Amino acid sequence: MSYQQFALLYDELMNDVPYDKWVSFVERKMDQYDVMAPSLLDVACGTGSVALPLMQKGYDVTGVDLSDDMLSVAYEKVRSAGYDAAFYQQDMRELSLDREFDCVTIFCDSLNYVTSEDGIKQTFKKVYEHVKPGGLFLFDIHSLYKIHQVFMNETYTINEEEVALIWTCFPGEEPDSVEHDMTFFVQDGEYYQRFDELHVQRGYETDHIISWLEEAGFTVLCVEGDFTEELTDTTERIFFTAQKKPR
Incomplete structure (x- = not known):
């Protein structure tokens, strides 16, 4: 894929x-x-x-x-x-x-x-x-409220028919930053492929x-x-x- x-x-x-x-x-x-x-x-x-x-x-x-x-x-x-x-x-x-x-x-x-x-x-x-x-x-x-109080150290999941997501947030290296560690499982025929992404945001x-x-x-x-x-x-x-x- x-x-x-x-x-x-x-x-x-x-x-x-x-x-x-x-x-x-x-x-x-x-x-x-x-x-x-x-x-x-x-x-x-x-x-x-x-x-x-x-x-x-x-x-x-x-x-x-x-x-x-x-x-x-x-x-x-x-x-x-x-x-x-x-x-x-x-x-x-x-x-x-x-x-x-x-x-x-x-x-x-x-x-x-x-x-x-x-x-x-x-x-x-x-x-x-x-x-x-x-x-x-x-x-x-x-x-900054969302960065620190909503995202930080939280895990979110989404489970759809063809794709699932595990999304974990943890403190970034920069001040007021958060790293979004995202793992996607995407259906490809009878199997699922895994994709990993790391997104970094700063407030x-x-x-x-x-x-x-x-x-x-x-x-x-x-x-x-x-x-x-x-x-x-x-x-x-x-x-x-x-x-x-x-x-």
Whole structure:
């Protein structure tokens, strides 16, 4: 079984993730801040689970991801739905496309995979270069509460018909980081193949994120929790809305 096939099964395993909420978040922010022309760059687009619904709503979407295999699944998903989009294999810290967009997104806690402060700053700088003046930068991160109180030293399991997952979380080497040790068992005929992955994520203080955004040239318009709520001590996912200053 190729990793591309595995990426597709992984996509099916995550089919209960509320991607529609991220789509609604984009629409709400674009409307709230009067950003009308819907060109959008979806950074860390994965298998296109946010990109495709945005295309179906009329957005001109370009996707970027670090994984060629995820991009292959995204391309086939979009093409099968009758849409066309450009997808590029790039590291968000080295983003380099020859155009600007009305909106850039980094969703599904993908920014937590950047595990150094310099990496976050470099990502913000690169995103700034790809946002039109007056355009929006929308993203979310896992909160420090979720890193330490929800993930740390916990084990989760998922058991589906064709794939099972054992997911163990333990402290990482960097401050405020967690390592996700994932073991997948994927059905291949009458047998199961095992795949092991190690994902590392790091949490950051909200004030630091705001400071780095401003350092990159953005104005921070809104910080909220879990899509639409005010921040609390138990917020698990923090959403940021930033704007490139109009000329």
